[in-house]
Amino acid sequence: MNLDDGQTSTRTPAPGSLTTLLTAEDLRQSLAEDARTGLSASPKWLPPKYFYDQRGSELFEEITRLPEYYPTRTERALLTEYAREIAESSDAEVLLELGSGSSEKTRLLLDALAQAGRLTTYVPVDVSASALTQAMEALAEERPGLALHGVVADFDQHLSQLPTPGRRLIALLGSTLGNYDRPGRERFLRSVAAAMQPGEGLLLGLDLVKDTGQLVAAYDDAAGVTAEFNLNALHVLNRSLGADFDADGFRHLARWNTAEERIEMRLVAQDSARVELRELDLVIKFDEGEELLTELSCKFRRSSAASELAAAGFRDARWWTDPDEAYALVLARR
Structure with missing residues (x-):
């Protein structure tokens, strides 16, 4: 994308x-609808397809070579x-x-x-x-x-x-x-x-x-490229929907869900935060440590x-x- x-x-x-x-x-309309629904949900989520602006696509190509x-x-x-x-x-x-x-x-x-x-x-x-x-x-x-x-x-x-x-x-x-x-x-x-x-x-x-170690490492590389890729979703929201996410206020997390046999990529709020999405007339609050699910990667x-x-x-x-x-x-x- x-x-x-x-x-x-x-x-x-x-x-x-x-x-x-x-x-x-x-x-853009699809992003707006998904952002309104996912960020207002509990727990919060976003679909992974919005990673792929130009910078996200470049980062993913870099990931494939890690x-x-x-x-x-x-x-x-x-x-x-x-x-x-x-x-x-x-x-x-x-x-x-x-x-x-x-x-x-x-x-x-x-x-x-x-x-x-x-x-x-x-x-x-x-x-x-x-x-x-x-x-x-x-x-x-x-x-x-x-x-x-x-x-x-x-x-x-x-x-x-x-x-x-x-x-x-x-x-x-x-x-x-x-x-x-x-x-x-x-x-x-x-x-x-x-x-x-x-x-x-x-x-x-x-x-x-x-x-499990091999799986988690593939989504949490030592060079931090996947972390940057994950955080890029916030930049997409800032640019496309007039949001004011501070990407430095979130950290990347890759977790293996044993029951569902899947990797879950999340963004974790470092502190409590208030985020405004101006084009949606929407304000979202994050508690310290609250997680935003950004990608599922189910294994078969x-x-x-x-x-x-x-x-x-x-x-x-x-x-x-x-x-x-x-x-x-x-x-x-x-």
């Missing part, structure tokens, strides 16, 4: 097309080794990627699908028009024969409106599914299934349950994930994991 985007209409980079289902004003942060490099290694098997199993003509960002890892799938001889189109979907444009321009130079159809959209809202220019493989990588709690995952997977044609494939990247077990997929209407799931079983790629059919 790039909350600095000013994109409000369809435009066409050469070659390829970019369709806008989510405007900058839509995004020694503690294993998910990105493990997923890339799995794609390097198994993309050809995935492509052949999917029988897809179109790769549609939810939350595509820079489409960096996606190139491994595009290459494998092209080698399988069926790939015609790549459909990257992201809330950031600028990220889509940059990725599509690079891909157009690299793959002049590939049709590109980018969509500026929120996949929590626009799944049924995404294009179907052929049999699709829908990819949701980066363990993004883990940002939903169990009820949220159930709703989301059902929505994905409802938007798919019979026989189409869903490819998920899933971070698996493992040593094979049995429970398989059950969730089956309950949502998916079948024939195939799994690929690394030797340490730290991470998995899962391909299931609608």
